[in-house]
Amino acid sequence: MTLSLPRSVNLGAIVGAVAWTTASFGAALAPAPATAAPNAPFYTAELAQPAKDRVIVAGGVAWQCNGTTCIAVKGTSRPMRMCRELQRDVGEIAGFTAKGEALADDKLAKCNG
Numbered sequence: 001m002t003l004s005l006p007r008s009v010n011l012g013a014i015v016g017a018v019a020w021t022t023a024s025f026g027a028a029l030a031p032a033p034a035t036a037a038p039n040a041p042f043y044t045a046e047l048a049q050p051a052k053d054r055v056i057v058a059g060g061v062a063w064q065c066n067g068t069t070c071i072a073v074k075g076t077s078r079p080m081r082m083c084r085e086l087q088r089d090v091g092e093i094a095g096f097t098a099k100g101e102a103l104a105d106d107k108l109a110k111c112n113g
Helices: 007-029 079-090 105-112
Strands: 044-045 055-058 061-066 067-071 093-096
Touching: 044 061, 044 079, 055 079, 061 079, 067 079, 079 093, 079 105, 093 105
Parallel strands: none
Antiparallel strands: 044 067, 044 093, 055 061, 061 067
């Protein structure tokens, strides 16, 4: 005795399997919502004097400078070190923020020291 289902049931099972697979792949391959733009500035530095160059490489990242403001994406060093590396290239730094948090005055003094 052979057990088989009617042709319409087999076809319905195949269509359902294809639809399920398509939906699964669509969900798996859909881009995840971004929490921050990949090239959004992580560091912002306010300089005492305008930068001489528009692009400065310091602390392993490229800083984009416009007048007395320089911005950069996240690097691998601590904010204090990033500040110090930039200060060596541009001179006195009047303000420095990392991820929206300003460097404390005593640390800013050390950065410029």
